[in-house]
Amino acid sequence: MTKPIVRAVDLRQQVYENLRGRITSGEFDENTRFYERTFADELGVSRTPVREALAMLEQDGLLSQAARGYRLPRMSRQQVIDVTEIRLLLEPHAIGSMVRQTKPAKRAKIAALIRKEVEASRDSDAYIAAHGRMREVILSEVENRSLVDAIQQYEDSIHFVRISTLGRPAWRRMSADGMLDLADALEAGDDQRAAELQLTLLTKARDSFLEFSETDA
Structure with missing residues (x-):
């Protein structure tokens, strides 16, 4: 046999x-x-x-x-600016469309998960991993998977930026507050507000990294 x-x-x-x-x-x-x-x-x-x-x-x-x-890779200031420019074009649109296309019960579930992740990790470096999980959950509900693929081309390449900024308490609190505001917009079904918040979060992340790179220069 x-x-x-x-x-x-x-x-x-x-x-x-x-x-x-x-x-x-x-x-x-x-x-x-x-x-x-x-x-x-x-x-x-x-x-x-x-x-x-x-x-x-x-x-x-x-x-x-x-x-x-x-x-770990290093990104120049110009690379961060360039990648953020692309993300600013893609991610607010993706999140706005997700809010419009997702049923209220599902949006409420995502909002509750975001609040839980933030409250459990906002005062420690555990927020870095929590931030990644929250993004994954949000992007998983975007119907246009080609759009998600385009966004995720840059997901791993910016991990050094995420670690550099979210490892600092003041910037971590700023991000956490932004994610809580985003949870409220998701639950309310306010697609325009959600898109605006994502644009603000990305802009602040970019500016925080540029400030970090000046400090460490």
Whole structure:
């Protein structure tokens, strides 16, 4: 009798998902260096799947090569300005359309989730990961998936901006207050107000990063 083939565990994918989740949640600070040996020892795997996972993360824009190993990417002030310009064109429209197309009960559920996430994390670095989860929930309800794909092209590339700004208490509070206002607009079905709030949030995030980059220059 022929035995069924057992698919081998894809260690590369597991390492990739482990590191990707930790990077996007803000676990690593901006000066972290990513070495094959370090994570092979930590995760209990050989260096090969770690090497392949790090290369995948670089391809995604989550890491960039350094003199030795990898590091979190740096975005220039102009890159942040350019990417924000694109996001300002896409995201307010996406959120406004989501409000118009989503049923009241679903909007209320999303609003309640946003409030819960904000209240649980606004006073700590846990807000960085919570912010990502809130965005995912909102974008998941946008019917135009091509529009969402266009927005998400820049999602990973701006994680350094998110970590830099939301890791600072004053900027985190500003974002949290904005998300609570957005929750109110979603629940009320006010698509114009929701779009305006998203535009404001993106503009403040850009300006906060530019202020951060001047401070650290």
